[in-house]
Amino acid sequence: MLNFDMHLPTRIIFGKDTQKEIGSLIKPYTKKALLHYGGNSIKKSGLYNQVVSSLKENNIEFVELGGVVPNPRLSMAEEGAELCKKEGVDLILAVGGGSVIDSAKAIAIGACNDDIWKFYEEGGEIKAALPVATILTIPAAGSESSPHTVITNEEKQIKKGYGSNYLKPVISIVNPELFFTLPKNQIANGVADMMSHIFERYFTNTTDTDLTDGLCETTLKTIMKNALIVSQNPENYDAWCQVGFGGTIAHNDILGLGRAQDWACHDMEHELSAIYDIAHGAGLAILTPAWMQYVYKTNINMFVQFAVNVMGVEGSYRAPDAIVTEGISRLREFYKKMGLPATLTEIGIEESKFELMAKKATGEAYGKEHSIGGLKKLNWQDVQEIYKLAK
């Protein structure tokens, strides 16, 4: 096991009616907030009014910026940062899913730094950001307690992630009742995303990781079991509790402590959703089994463990390839039951694009070639092969 530094400062307020407490919860941090959200759904559902009432009851001034879209745009983050500076905003309250929260984090950077995109493009440490609080409406990205944000630069057609401890939200409200109205495809995309956050940490060459192995495996199994329930019965509160809490645990990094991590699937997926504007989760559901198929021989015992402990495969350990293949097959079957796409063709991405996508995913296209992935290091030719397996 590797050394690690665990710091989970985000306070998670979980359960029924908790969104009504938002005003009193953020009051210690703010006099004037930016209320940031996506489309009209939070107005239709009544959530918007609940939030506004709670802010007013607690004498918290606020300005608004709505209209965040999936794969959130740099241009809106820049607009939000300007607004914060002009209005003297001291906290961003994100009400929405991962896109809204990621956009809020980009605004939080921009309000305290000159250039937002520079950090996504070049890395480097921010020295300050406004505090972010969240009310989660889609369990998926784990952004409600992670240090991460992903933004799309629409001019350059590049989707990039950035992370900093300054971007861990101070408070996040997770009320599974707010998930009851999600459409089936959004549930599926969210589940595929949170599962991938675990896979990226789980598949590792680091040895002697019993505890986090077990934590990853039980969280994956719980999410999968309960995802099938909420997909059929989206108003099942208790099943949503498991999925919702699972999505937070999946990405607050407890499950990845002391392990070398992978993240190749996320890197490969960003090329899909940056250009084609498909859902991140759908892209991950397509790529993950193909990635497993391509890399498993690098560490076959890790994949046998996955097949047995997570996918419940039984069989002869003298035929480990068969166990792994069955495990991958069951994972595909699960994604299919959730209604997720299985191939790049289905979502309209043609083979002629694969080479450029692979070169962009590995930086080759920008003259900054680097391998991606931890378990097996992948160059652009490897990535192209994986796209082909996912064709």
Add this chain to the structure above:
Amino acid sequence: MLNFDMHLPTRIIFGKDTQKEIGSLIKPYTKKALLHYGGNSIKKSGLYNQVVSSLKENNIEFVELGGVVPNPRLSMAEEGAELCKKEGVDLILAVGGGSVIDSAKAIAIGACNDDIWKFYEEGGEIKAALPVATILTIPAAGSESSPHTVITNEEKQIKKGYGSNYLKPVISIVNPELFFTLPKNQIANGVADMMSHIFERYFTNTTDTDLTDGLCETTLKTIMKNALIVSQNPENYDAWCQVGFGGTIAHNDILGLGRAQDWACHDMEHELSAIYDIAHGAGLAILTPAWMQYVYKTNINMFVQFAVNVMGVEGSYRAPDAIVTEGISRLREFYKKMGLPATLTEIGIEESKFELMAKKATGEAYGKEHSIGGLKKLNWQDVQEIYKLAK
């Protein structure tokens, strides 16, 4: 599942050589620290010198208070609090196991409040405490990231716990290499304590808790598997990583989120170690199987789940009592392999004391009778029966 409020602000720095960073890690919090520790073992091992060097390198002044004993005493906490006030100390650095850390927390209360014992005796909220940092030398109590502290009032012969968010350490160093020199009985006591922290959360009547059920079960299994390894090979770093990290996870409350908790075994055990000065873990190992035997019919399915998922019992679910009995028997067997005592008689506690102990555990002896336990509420007669089962 119940609503919950999760807040884990303690930064855990885990792994090899991490204790050498203590000075730079606590520097943002302190100009003058109280270095608090137990006996001479940290001087013999060289840890004391490493800590002092790191403090000096970072120009952190410090005063010292050593000599904390197991089941730490109120009188020393009072002495420490006076010292902090006199010397203008602004942080307590606890170097030791749970006793030292619990004592440090009591000092942290006393440095900012008039009366320490009042809070342990009567509850009530503290409004301030000095920050506590820790270097853990015995994995057991989980005090390195919990809000809890347990102190013995030696005049009154009462052991009492207290908890507050102000008492969650700001930083804790967990380096499994520091555990290599622990004697076998101390390893066993620590393991029994951390297992009990999970049992107290795991055994519940709250339903629909798939995720935390699974997290509890895998953490228990990992601790038990690796505890047997370190008990035989106390210099096995990787096995210690699982036990050490497991002990932290066991008590930072992730495993108990959204669940009604029990804590009867801890309440019953405090009567043992307050008076007889036996190790807390040894007392828990004696009482836990007896408690299980006494209460399991209240929620037999919960105990079947324990026997099957944690203790690996297979058998006919049409004979659930047999499954539970086998699960409890395997737990006793595990404690025995670890070298822990199995009966109150073995540790010199006679049956004639049981009634008074039971009346003290339930407050009856002080005219403040209350039931203890969550899964099954126990009055003093119930507690007496459990002591008899543990005879």
